[in-house]
Amino acid sequence: MGQILFENCRLFDGLGSELLEDRHVLVEGERIKEVADRPISADGAEVVDLAGRTLMPGLIDAHFHAFAADPDFAKMEAMPRSLLAQHARKLLEAALLRGFTTVRDAGGADYGLALAIKAGLIKGPRLFYSGRALTQTGGHADFRALEDHSAFCFCGQGSRIFGVIADGVPAVRQAAREELRRGATQIKIMASGGVASPSDPIWNLQYSEEEIRAIVWEAASWRTYVMAHAYTPEAISRCVQFGVRSIEHANLIDEPTAALCAAEGAYVVPTLVTYDALHRFGPELGLPAVSQEKLKDVREAGLTSLEILKAAGVKMGFGTDLLGDMQVHQAQEFEIRAEVLSPAEVLRSATSANAALMNAEGELGVVAPGGQADLIVVDGDPLADLSLLQHQGARIPVILKAGAFAKRELV
Template structure:
C-alpha cells in the first residue's frame, strides 16, 4: 500500500477525551506517517474524504478465545484440533469485521493461528497468543470430569488445547518455558476457581507463591509478563504481590485490593459481557449446570467491580471472554461498561490502555506518527454513542489493518 490521506473528519486519537476537529492523518505503507491539525501535502496519496465521520484507532480485545467453539470446554477438548481451527477462523474474521484489529488470546490459540493470519489464510486481527494456560490439578483449566481417574495423565488427554496441568515449581517452569518456546507473547495462569471448570469453587486459591513467582520469572526472562484469571480479593492480591501484570475478570474485588492494584501498577481486565451472555444464552448453548450455578455470584458483582476499580484509579483493559456463538455479542462490552464509565474511558481501555498493557505502547491503540496503521472510520460519534461500534460493524465503513483496507464501503 502507498500513501493514504484521511481528511475532513473528526479524530479520536486513543488517548484523549474529546474528538479533535480539523486533523488530517497520512499513512504510508503499514504505519502512520503524519498527524496534523493543518492540511497535509502528500502528492500521489490516495485521499479519503471522511465527510465528517470519526477516525479512530483499531480496537483491541485483551481477553479473547479464538479456539472457543463451544461453551462446554470439556466438549471442546475432545474436538479434533483441525475442527477447532476452522471455528477459530470464523471467530477471528468476525472479530475483525467488528473493528477489532488486535486480539490477546487468553488460552488456546497458538503460533499456527498467528502464522495463518500473517500469511493471509485467515483474514483476522493481529494475534497476541498465550498458548495453553497453566493450571494446577483441579484448577480452572483442568476440564476433566469429576469421575475421571486421577492417575490418567492430562498431558496425553484429548487435544489439551486450552490448558496444561503443571504442579510444583519445576513443572510450572517447564510448562511456561514450553509456551514461550512456541512464541507465546505472554503467559496465562489460573489463580482462582472459575465458572467453566467443573471441580473448583470460585473462592478456591490456585498456585502457591513459589509457583507463581517462578512463572513470573520465566516470563520476565523473555521480556514479557503473566496474566492471571482471578476473581476474589485474596486471589487478586496474591497475584499482584507476586508480580503478575494483568488480572483477568476480578468481579469480586474489594476496595483495599483495588487500591493495591493501583499502587503496584497492575492492570485489570473486566469481562462483563461474557457473564451477561452466559446468563441469557448459556443453558441453550450447552453450558453445564455446575457452571450455571457458579455464574450467579460473579455476574451480580460485575458493575460494582468497575466502580471500585475506577475509584482506585486502576488501569482497566478491555476484554470480553466470550465463547462460541456468543462472540457475536463482543461489542456489547462497550455499552455495559458505559453504565459506570464514560465513553472516553471505555474507548481508551480498548485502545491505548490495552496497548500499553500488552507492551505495544505507541505502536497500537493510538493515532500518532510511527504507530501501525490500524484505523477505523466510524459513522457518528463514539464518544456520544458507543452503540455506533455495535451491530457487527455495520457503522464502520472503513477498517484498515497494517495500512491495508480490510473493509471499504462508500468511501
Template structure:
C-alpha cells in the same frame, strides 16, 4: 503500497480528540496534522462528520473456543478447531477489532497461518496454553474422570494444561515461551466453565505463582492470572502478577494496592451476561451455570471500585462459542458506570499498554501501525456506535490495507 489520506476527520484515540488529517503509507501512519495534507499519489477520503479511531483491541479472547462446553471442545479435530478459529477471528475483525490478546488456546501455528495471509484476522498476542493446577480452571475433567490430561493438552481444542508444583510450573512456562508465547497465563482462582473448582478456589500456592512470575520476567515478559475473589487478587499482586483478569469481586483497597504495584486489570463483563442468558442452551453444564451469578452480579460495582482506585483497566470479553457475536456489547455495559472516554481508553491506549505495544497500536500517532476504523458519528456521545457487528463502521483498515471499505472514492 497504495497511500491513503484521511481528511477532515474527527480524531479519537483516548489522548486525542480533535479535527485533523492522517496520511497512511506502507502500512504505517506517516503523518498526523491539524492542517490539510497533500500527496498526489494518495487516495484522499473526506471523513467530515465521521470519526477516525485506531483499530480496537480486545485484550481477553479465546479464538479457538468455538463451543461453550470446553471439555467436549477439547476432543474436536484440530483442523475443525483451526477453521472455526479463523471464522471467529474474521468476525472480530469485522467488528473493528484489529488486535487481540488470546488468553488460552491459540498457538503460534495459528498465528503464522494468519500472518501468511491464509485468512484475514486481527494481529495476535498469545500465551499458548493457560497453566492450571490439577482440579483448577484449565482442568475440564469431571469428578469421576481420571484420564491422563496429556492427551487433551496436545490437542488444539484444549485451552489449557496442568502443572503442579514449582518445578512443573517452571517447565510449563518455559515450554509455552519456547513454543511462541508472548506472555504467561495462569489460573489463580476457580472459574465458571470448569467443573470441580468453586469460584473461591485458590488455584496456586504463592511459591508456584512466584515461579511463573520469575520465569516470565527472565523471558522479558509478564504473567496474566484468571482471578475473581479479592483474596486471590491480593495474593497474585503480592507475587508480582501484572495482568489481572476479570476481578469481579475486588475491593477498592486491593484495587489501590494493585494500582500502586503497576498492575492492569482486564474485566470481562459481557461474558457473564451472555452465559446467564445462553450458556445452558449452548451446552454449559448445570454446575457451571450455578456459578455464573456469583461473579455476574458484582461486575458493574467492580468497575466503579477499580475506577475510583485509579487501577488501569483494559478491554476484554472472554466469550465462548456462538456468544462471540456479543463481543462489542462490552462497550455499552461498561458505559453504564464509566465515562465514555474511559471505555474508549480501555480498548486503545490502556490495552496497548497492557500488550506492551504502546505507540504501535491503539493510537493515532506517527509511526504506529495503520490499524484504523472509521465510525459514523461520535462514539463519545453514543458508545453503541461501536456495536452492531460493525454496522456503524464503513471502513476498517489493517496494516494500511482496507479489509472493509464502504467509503466513497
C-alpha cells in the same frame, strides 16, 4: 510504499477525552506517517474523504478465545484441532469486521494460528497469544469431569488445547518455558476457581506463592509478563504481590485489593459481557449445569467491580471472554461499561490502555506518527453514542489493518 490520505475527519486519537476536529491523517505502508490539523500534501496518495466521520484506532480485545467454539470446554477439548481451527478462523474474521484489529488470546491459540493470520490465510486481527493456560490439578483449566479418575497429566497429551496441568515449581517452570518456546506473547495462569471448570469453586485459591513466582520469573526472562484468571480479593492480591501484571475478570474485588493493584501498577481486565451472555444464552447453547450455578456468584458483582476499580485509579484493560456463538455480543462490553465509566474511559481501555498492557504502547491503540496503521472509521461520534460500535460493524464503514483495507464501504 503506498500512501493513503484520510481527509476531513474528526479524530479520536486513543489518548484524549474529546474528538479533534478537522484532522488529516497520512498512512505510508503499514504505519501512520503524519497527523495534522491542516491539509496534507501527498502526491500520489490514495485520498479518502471522510466528510466529518470519526477516525480512531482499531479496537483491541485483551481477553479473547479464538478456539472457543462452544461454551462447554470439555466438549471442545475432544474436538479435532483442525475443526477448532475452522471455528477460530470464523471467530477471528468476524471480530476484525467489528473493528477489533488486535486481540489477546487468553488460552488456546498458538503460533500456527498467528502464522495463518500473518500469511493472510485468516483475515483476522493481530494475535497476541498465551498458548495453553497453566493450571494446577483441579484448577480452572482442568476440564475433566468429576467422574474422570484418570491420573494422566495434560502436559503429556498433545491434543489438549486450552490448558496444561502443572503441579510444583519444576513442572510450572517447564510448562511456562514450553509455551514461551512456542512463541507465547505472555503466559496465562489460573489463580482461582472459575465458571467453566467443573471441580473448583469460585473462591478456591490456585497455585502456591512459589509456583506463581517461578512462572513470573520465567515470563520476565523472556521480557514478557503473566496474566492471571482471578476473582476474589485474596486470589487477586496474591497474584499482584507475586508479580503478576494482568488480572483477568476480578468481579469480586474489594477496595483494599483495588488500592494494591493501583499501587503496584497492575492492570485489571474486566469481562462483564460474558456473564451477561452466559446468563441469557448459556443454557440453550450448552453451558453445563455446574457452570450455570457458579455463574450466579460473579455475574451480579460486575458493575460494582468497575466502580471500585475506577475509584482506586486502577489501570483497566478491555476484554470480553465470550465463547462460541456468543462472540457476536463482543461490542456490547462498551455499553455495559458505560453504566459506570465515561465513553472516553471506555474507548481508551479498548485502545491505548490495552496497547500499554500488551507492551505495545505507541505502536497500537493510538493515532500518532510512527504507530501501526490499524484504524477504523465510525459513521458518527462514538464518544456521544457507544452503540455505534455495535451491530456487527454496520456503522464502521472502513477498517484498516497494517495499512491495508480489511473493509471499505464508504457511501
